[in-house]
Amino acid sequence: MKKAASYALGCKVNQYESEAIAELFAEKGYEIVGIDEAADVYVINTCTVTNFGDKKSRQLIRKVKRQNENAVVAVVGCYAQTAPKEIMEIEGVNLVIGTKDRGQIVEMVEKYNPEDGVENHVSDIMKERVFEPLSIQRLANRTRAYLKIQDGCSQYCAYCIIPFARGPIRSREPKDVLDEVKRLVKNGFQEVVLTGIHVASYGKDRQDTSLLEILRQVHEVEGIRRIRFSSIEPNAVTEEFAKTMAELPKVCQHFHLSLQSGCDKTLKEMNRKYDTEKYRQAAVLLRKYLREVALTTDIIVGFPGETEEDFQESYDFAKEIGFAKIHVFPYSPKKGTPAAERKDQLPNSVKTERSHKLIALSDEMSAAFLGQYIGKTTEVLYEKQVVEGIYEGHTSNYIKVHAKSPKDVSNQIVLTKITHTEGEIAFGEAVF
DSSP states (O other): OEEEEEOOOSSHHHHHHHHHHHHHHHTTEEEOOOTTSSSSSEEEOOOOOSSSHHHHHHHHHHHHHOOOSSEEEEEEEEHHHHHHHHHTTTTTTOOOTTTGGGHHHHHHHHHHHHHGEEOOOOOOGGGGOOOOOOOOOOOOOOOOEEEEEEEEEOOOOTTHHHHHHSSSSOOHHHHHHHHHHHHHHHHHHHHEEESSSSSSGGTOOOOSOHHHHHHHHHHHHOOOOOOESOOOOOGGGGGGHHHHHHTTTTSSSSEEOOOSOOOHHHHHHTTTTTHHHHHHHHHHHHHHTTTOOEEEEEEEEETTTTTTTHHHHHHHHHHHOOOEEEEEEEOOTTTTTTHHHOSSOHHHHHHHHHHHHHHHHHHHHHHHHTTTTTOEEEEEEEEEEETEEEEEEEEEOOOOOEOOOOOOOOOOOOEEEEEEEEEEEEEEEEEO
């Protein structure tokens, strides 16, 4: 039996796609192995969000070829899509595929003849208008499943290459989404995370659905207990949206609400499609309808031209909103984007200093958020046992909990009393 390894760098969408690709090989009789093992085929799903992502992709390509110099190495994903010629020059690459036609990958691999050299199957993603039907049929019995419902992005933020890597927005057929949710239930999953490159755009390219409509339909599937989003933007949060979230009890009270900067000047230069007032309104609406909502976010520090005053404005805005956690990213120039061409790049020392300040604020806010739950009882969906008698899970608003339980509570929602917190973890005891 031939062996295949499928590995994703980068985001949850890539991870979902790599799992789907592994399944395609399994259906054709391949044994699926880990990326560190000897295999006949290696599929590397690349990330290109940063230049560092490109570097990691190149390193992994070279590594797998050393494991088996006769293996067929297929490079797919965002880096392959945006720089196919660059990928073709890496020693050891056999096939370059990009972000479409992954459904034909097994046939491409099996038809490949080493004497033909490197084959380039990358096509113009900007002309693509149909969601590629990659899906997962067989799933290991876990607790939380990611479900890709959308691809592409039409936002064109000044620092981001992804619209050129993924093309315009394409939404998955509602029936396909619901069929996969039902498969997840059969496989024992209790929680589903709706994910995509720009989830808030779901349905905007179609006449028959919308993000709220697909959410209502997923909510009706019997057996699914929790629904999350990977990330949304403030423009998606209208009064109707927030009210609908409150009316659907399976929707988790946690939203990763993308910010990137709390300074209006910087937001405009980033080509973000909202300002701080719009963001503030979104936070107010979610808190109005969802009593225990946790808001997390991403913030970029050291964007070209960001002055000390701009950073302070961003810092103060983040403090005002009061996040449960901030994911802090020092700005990294990405070749091919307008921001990378700017002459007012900041030194790494400035980015590092500002990152440390914002991370300290995040830690402070995170501790305050968790502290509210000491002495309270809340529902936790447990995922696994970490040590004997101690189980790890998450609340609806995504607090990580480690709790004592006299019996196995894996993949169960159990009332839990929170006794204390340490760092980003709440500790407690299951209540029966």
